Amino acid sequence: MKKIELLVPTDLHSIPLYQYQQFLKAFENPGNITEEEASLKMLEIFCGVTQKEGLKFKMSDVYIIVDKLNKILVSKPSLITKFTLGDQKFGFVPELSDLSFGEYIDAENNLGDWDNMHKAMSVLYRPIKDEFKDKYTLKEYDGVHYAEILKNMPTSVAVSCLVFFYALETELLNHTLNCSLETIMKKNQILEPKKILD
Numbered sequence: 001m002k003k004i005e006l007l008v009p010t011d012l013h014s015i016p017l018y019q020y021q022q023f024l025k026a027f028e029n030p031g032n033i034t035e036e037e038a039s040l041k042m043l044e045i046f047c048g049v050t051q052k053e054g055l056k057f058k059m060s061d062v063y064i065i066v067d068k069l070n071k072i073l074v075s076k077p078s079l080i081t082k083f084t085l086g087d088q089k090f091g092f093v094p095e096l097s098d099l100s101f102g103e104y105i106d107a108e109n110n111l112g113d114w115d116n117m118h119k120a121m122s123v124l125y126r127p128i129k130d131e132f133k134d135k136y137t138l139k140e141y142d143g144v145h146y147a148e149i150l151k152n153m154p155t156s157v158a159v160s161c162l163v164f165f166y167a168l169e170t171e172l173l174n175h176t177l178n179c180s181l182e183t184i185m186k187k188n189q190i191l192e193p194k195k196i197l198d
Contacts, residue, residue: 009072011075017154023046092125092161093125
């Protein structure tokens with residue numbers, strides 16, 4: 001049997017976004033896919049192995065690789081603010097409140113859709129123009145100009161961004177709920193004396 005050199009991703013950072021998008025697309029209807037088909041598909045997408053080649057692997061090796069991939073895919077990294085793609089350094093928008101309305105619309109319309117995640121990422125991560133220590137300025141946003149390039153960005157960056165926004169949304173919802181409860185409690189305290197006077 002011919003030896004096949006297999007490159008298995010070691011972490012979410014070593015998986016390009018386009019591969020993760022392919023993976024999600026392939027498993028949109030997981031009920032229609034057997035465990036064996038899923039394993040072969042994961043080898044194909046993340047390791048560049050054809051299904052025909054994958055069928056020749058030892059079963060134990062396939063299960064080890066797929067288990068490793070599954071562990072990688074469920075990781076939830078903290079927000080990654082800078083990364084390098086090729087010879088270009090990209091940075092996360094330092095002040096979300098400074099986004100233009102158009103930038104906000106482009107990010108909002110694409111952030112929840114993995115098929116278009118690269119478009120959302122092109123709003124939130126842009127080439128770094130100038131950098132000094134932890135501070136940096138970004139190039140101006142010019143539509144989804146970098147979207148195609150960012151299909152090659154590390155998946156860890158996109159996932160970290162989504163985890164960040166999910167945590168932010170949860171924090172805002174909790175704050176809103178706490179404020180609402182405080183308001184209700186204050187209203188009830190104000191109403192109580194009126195009951196006593198009546």
